Amino acid sequence: MSSTMHMHGGIGESIKRKEDGRFLRGKGNFLDDIVLPNMLHMAILRSPYAHARIKSIDTAAASAKPGVVAVVTGELMAQHKLAWMPTMSGDTQAVLATDKVRFQGQEVAAVIAETKAQAEDALASIEVDYEVLPAVTSPDGAKATGSALIRDDKEGQADNHIYHWESGDEGTTKAAFAKAHKVIRLHTFYPRCHPAPLETCGCIADVNPATGKTTIYMTSQAPHAIRTVFALVAGLSEQNIRIVSPDLGGGFGNKVPVYPGYVVATAASLLLGRPVKWIEDRTENLISTGFARDYHMTGDLAVDENGKMLALHVHLDSDNGAFFADAQPSKFKAGLFHIVTGSYDIPTAHITADGYYTNKAPGGVAYRCSFRVTEASYLIERLVTNAAIELGIDQAEFRKQNFIQPEQFPYHSATGWVYDSGDYPKAMDVALDKLGYAELKKDVEARRKKGEVTGIGIASFTEVVGAGPGADYDILGLRMFDSAELRVHPTGKALLRMGTKSQGQGHETTFAQIVAEELGIPAQDVSVEEGDTDTAPYGLGTYASRSTPVAGAATAMVARQLREKARKLAAHLLEADEEDLVWERGKFYVKGSPERSKTIQEAAFAAYTNLPEGMQPGLEGVHYYDPPNMTYPFGTYAVVVDVDKGTGQVKVKRMVAVDDCGVRINPMIVEGQIHGGLAEGFGIAFMQLITFDDEGNCIGSNFMDYLIPGSWETPKFELGETTTPSPHHPIGAKGVGESPTVGSPAAYVNAVIDALSPYGITNIDMPVTSDKVWAALRSKGVTE
Amino acid sequence: MRVNGVERSADVEPRVLLVDFLRSNLLLTGTHIGCDTTSCGACTVRMDGDPVKSCTVLAVQAEGKEIKTVEGLANGAALAPIQVGFHEEHGLQCGFCTPGMMMVTSALLERNPNPTDDDIRWAISGNICRCTGYMNIVKAVKYAAKMQSEAAKAPEHAAVAGGGE
Ligand code: FES
Ligand code: FES
Numbered sequence: 001m002s003s004t005m006h007m008h009g010g011i012g013e014s015i016k017r018k019e020d021g022r023f024l025r026g027k028g029n030f031l032d033d034i035v036l037p038n039m040l041h042m043a044i045l046r047s048p049y050a051h052a053r054i055k056s057i058d059t060a061a062a063s064a065k066p067g068v069v070a071v072v073t074g075e076l077m078a079q080h081k082l083a084w085m086p087t088m089s090g091d092t093q094a095v096l097a098t099d100k101v102r103f104q105g106q107e108v109a110a111v112i113a114e115t116k117a118q119a120e121d122a123l124a125s126i127e128v129d130y131e132v133l134p135a136v137t138s139p140d141g142a143k144a145t146g147s148a149l150i151r152d153d154k155e156g157q158a159d160n161h162i163y164h165w166e167s168g169d170e171g172t173t174k175a176a177f178a179k180a181h182k183v184i185r186l187h188t189f190y191p192r193c194h195p196a197p198l199e200t201c202g203c204i205a206d207v208n209p210a211t212g213k214t215t216i217y218m219t220s221q222a223p224h225a226i227r228t229v230f231a232l233v234a235g236l237s238e239q240n241i242r243i244v245s246p247d248l249g250g251g252f253g254n255k256v257p258v259y260p261g262y263v264v265a266t267a268a269s270l271l272l273g274r275p276v277k278w279i280e281d282r283t284e285n286l287i288s289t290g291f292a293r294d295y296h297m298t299g300d301l302a303v304d305e306n307g308k309m310l311a312l313h314v315h316l317d318s319d320n321g322a323f324f325a326d327a328q329p330s331k332f333k334a335g336l337f338h339i340v341t342g343s344y345d346i347p348t349a350h351i352t353a354d355g356y357y358t359n360k361a362p363g364g365v366a367y368r369c370s371f372r373v374t375e376a377s378y379l380i381e382r383l384v385t386n387a388a389i390e391l392g393i394d395q396a397e398f399r400k401q402n403f404i405q406p407e408q409f410p411y412h413s414a415t416g417w418v419y420d421s422g423d424y425p426k427a428m429d430v431a432l433d434k435l436g437y438a439e440l441k442k443d444v445e446a447r448r449k450k451g452e453v454t455g456i457g458i459a460s461f462t463e464v465v466g467a468g469p470g471a472d473y474d475i476l477g478l479r480m481f482d483s484a485e486l487r488v489h490p491t492g493k494a495l496l497r498m499g500t501k502s503q504g505q506g507h508e509t510t511f512a513q514i515v516a517e518e519l520g521i522p523a524q525d526v527s528v529e530e531g532d533t534d535t536a537p538y539g540l541g542t543y544a545s546r547s548t549p550v551a552g553a554a555t556a557m558v559a560r561q562l563r564e565k566a567r568k569l570a571a572h573l574l575e576a577d578e579e580d581l582v583w584e585r586g587k588f589y590v591k592g593s594p595e596r597s598k599t600i601q602e603a604a605f606a607a608y609t610n611l612p613e614g615m616q617p618g619l620e621g622v623h624y625y626d627p628p629n630m631t632y633p634f635g636t637y638a639v640v641v642d643v644d645k646g647t648g649q650v651k652v653k654r655m656v657a658v659d660d661c662g663v664r665i666n667p668m669i670v671e672g673q674i675h676g677g678l679a680e681g682f683g684i685a686f687m688q689l690i691t692f693d694d695e696g697n698c699i700g701s702n703f704m705d706y707l708i709p710g711s712w713e714t715p716k717f718e719l720g721e722t723t724t725p726s727p728h729h730p731i732g733a734k735g736v737g738e739s740p741t742v743g744s745p746a747a748y749v750n751a752v753i754d755a756l757s758p759y760g761i762t763n764i765d766m767p768v769t770s771d772k773v774w775a776a777l778r779s780k781g782v783t784e
Numbered sequence: 785m786r787v788n789g790v791e792r793s794a795d796v797e798p799r800v801l802l803v804d805f806l807r808s809n810l811l812l813t814g815t816h817i818g819c820d821t822t823s824c825g826a827c828t829v830r831m832d833g834d835p836v837k838s839c840t841v842l843a844v845q846a847e848g849k850e851i852k853t854v855e856g857l858a859n860g861a862a863l864a865p866i867q868v869g870f871h872e873e874h875g876l877q878c879g880f881c882t883p884g885m886m887m888v889t890s891a892l893l894e895r896n897p898n899p900t901d902d903d904i905r906w907a908i909s910g911n912i913c914r915c916t917g918y919m920n921i922v923k924a925v926k927y928a929a930k931m932q933s934e935a936a937k938a939p940e941h942a943a944v945a946g947g948g949e
Pocket of ligand 2: 198249250504875876877878879880881882912913914915916
């Protein structure tokens with residue numbers, strides 16, 4: 001069906017996606033499409049209050065409603081020791097509330113009924129008597145003396161403080177600040193937003209009463225880790241648990257955590273002996289599942305009289321919600337935020353972070369982001385533009401002056417990172433060229449003279465992805481390696497199974513291309529399977545741009561391993577010496593006589609039919625890859641905006657994005673990922689906001705309040721690229737899915753701030769809505 | 785109602801939505817649900833030719849109507865031009881919005897066989913995609929438009945060639 005069917009599909013070829021067919025025909029297999037015989041449906045009753053004591057729950061009336069099979073409360077869960085569960089950050093989270101509710105939308109009870117409508121109808125008949133308590137809705141509120149204690153369930157917890165965390169060197173940073181010519185400060189709030197994949201979360205738990213086998217179909221980006229967590233939490237035998245993650249309608253970090261609904265549905269299936277399906281609606285998704293960001297940051301940048309950066313200090317307060325459930329490697333309380341020195345050669349830095357409980361949903365997921373890199377990148381890139389404006393230096397020039405230079409790699413950063421490779425000036429030059437920067441600047445000057453409000457924003461981000469070296473990076477103790485298992489059949493076709501899980505990134509194509517390159521089997525002949533823990537090798541899953549850096553490397557390694565066996569087989573068939581064989585993608589030939597050759601397919605057939613003495617039959621292997629370092633994708637984004645003085649409306653005129661993600665396996669897919677991330681970055685910069693009123697009511701609980709960019713407002717993107725391979729990755733790839741969401745918000749906001757800088761406006765927090773821009777202009781006395 | 789050319793009937797509660805009827809009663813699960821507020825368009829189908837959000841139509845309102853869903857786009861193995869366009873131009877990633885996008889844009893192409901970028905962006909402005917940033921969806925629709933206009937020309941060519949022989 002595809003125009004690229006005939007292509008080999010090696011690395012660098014934009015072959016069309018192998019997975020498209022089923023989606024185009026409406027035959028995708030998303031969670032809600034799965035129907036099991038005899039299946040029940042579950043609906044969840046959620047708290048209307050942000051903070052309240054539960055005095056009583058009466059389920060009698062609900063239990064008597066038509067079709068209702070069971071009503072589950074926290075008390076029932078507690079009898080099975082399942083009222084609480086561990087979070088990914090070593091805290092606990094209520095599965096169904098027993099004592100108090102701690103955020104609006106928290107799970108209080110569940111109804112299981114014959115149909116979904118019956119389950120939902122019965123929710124209204126559950127009577128809960130609440131005693132409403134004062135709500136805490138910000139870190140400042142959490143710190144205030146006399147503020148309500150949210151986690152009174154935790155022994156020894158006297159206040160709402162969760163953690164204090166530091167990175168870098170306080171002494172040298174202080175000393176550098178003391179000598180600084182100038183210090184530029186930016187206080188900014190990266191607001192709470194939500195990944196909002198178009199498909200919400202859900203599961204079907206199917207506990208077989210005869211065998212004890214527990215199969216859970218789940219919208220999960222990390223099925224193996226979930227299996228282990230379920231084994232540990234529920235005390236189930238791990239070989240009896242099978243997690244199947246079907247086609248996912250997007251994830252973006254939202255489908256990493258374990259949600260209470262999964263646990264309740266599984267317990268219900270266990271008790272009732274029937275499959276139980278739970279699918280959340282959009283409001284449930286937005287108010288209760290993994291949010292992102294919510295960081296209050298203050299950055300100080302010290303520079304000398306020549307505009308050279310000397311030191312960086314950052315303090316941040318993190319709003320973690322009612323349970324500390326950030327999805328991040330366990331050693332890092334503020335994720336990888338300490339990458340905050342970014343693309344700049346800053347000799348010393350000091351970062352301090354404090355986390356607080358609030359009466360808001362838990363989560364802190366890496367929304368198209370490698371564990372808080374997005375917040376870090378936003379802060380440094382906003383701070384650098386503000387510094388350039390304050391110092392009166394061109395923002396591109398100021399960046400170039402302070403970039404880590406190409407010859408400094410591998411670069412040791414002030415907070416302990418070892419950047420693998422990069423050429424920042426080159427990416428900047430490509431972006432400026434594409435933009436026509438010099439001309440554009442003149443145009444901006446001329447238009448400003450006429451009273452127009454227009455500006456250019458630049459962001460030169462550096463990301464850190466591909467967690468990680470297992471010694472430093474783990475989730476609940478599980479080292480963050482990943483895996484690939486490759487089986488080549490006698491006819492030379494192959495099956496590749498992986499521990500990752502695509503949510504639309506095109507793994508079925510991209511990973512087949514790595515095999516096509518390394519083992520010479522055309523991509524069309526390689527099936528890729530993920531998401532079933534009974535068949536896939538153990539892996540930590542897909543998030544934080546780790547699939548290509550980690551599982552992609554595992555794929556290349558296993559393919560190379562099989563190639564070496566194939567070499568032996570070819571030598572046997574050719575009656576030649578192994579050392580005399582030359583590999584050319586897809587075949588071995590005898591050095592000096594290219595006509596004497598055997599294809600990989602012939603070698604595969606021989607593996608089952610005609611083996612050398614003593615060799616094990618078959619052509620299969622598995623590789624577990626623990627990366628030696630992270631990878632560091634980077635790029636420069638530039639945005640041009642016009643601002644309407646009368647209405648405060650911002651119009652993005654251009655968005656140029658130059659990405660360097662190392663070697664591109666399928667450039668078409670890479671560009672698609674960048675488009676998607678730039679659109680989400682646009683949404684975060686201008687539209688997407690989850691906020692709360694003083695009582696802790698969530699504002700942003702549906703797509704009429706939580707605004708998602710549509711086709712009409714989303715700008716058109718102009719892409720460019722440079723290629724600096726990762727020196728430690730087997731094929732030089734770095735990962736790309738998140739760069740555009742990490743890098744673009746600062747570029748969009750910098751453009752607005754640049755436009756408003758002639759009026760002395762230095763900051764507007766995201767989302768940069770018309771009313772905020774309008775108010776900022778009015779506050780400076782600017783009218784139409 | 786006729787669904788993808790086949791007469792279908794059932795007794796349903798008055799409150800049943802068209803999207804639930806299609807998904808649960810007819811097992812046509814290509815039509816998706818992405819929101820509760822008529823905001824996302826994942827549920828878009830065509831009713832008597834017009835694109836409608838099937839989460840906001842009661843099943844009983846569709847009585848006697850002609851309904852077309854994503855499952856009715858292809859002709860057996862042969863994909864419709866809009867499907868080919870989405871494949872060739874990488875107009876889908878997770879594929880969750882794709883059926884709705886294709887139903888809206890196939891209707892657009894019938895009304896306007898040669899749409900501009902803005903025509904396409906306006907037509908799909910009620911449909912959310914979280915993955916693609918819309919760039920390649922626009923290209924996909926243009927690809928389909930071109931394919932359709934070439935197909936429309938082709939029989940003429942054939943006729944001319946035939947006549948000349
Ligand atoms: S489900 Fe119908 S518009 Fe979202
Ligand atoms: S392709 Fe995922 S929502 Fe459009």
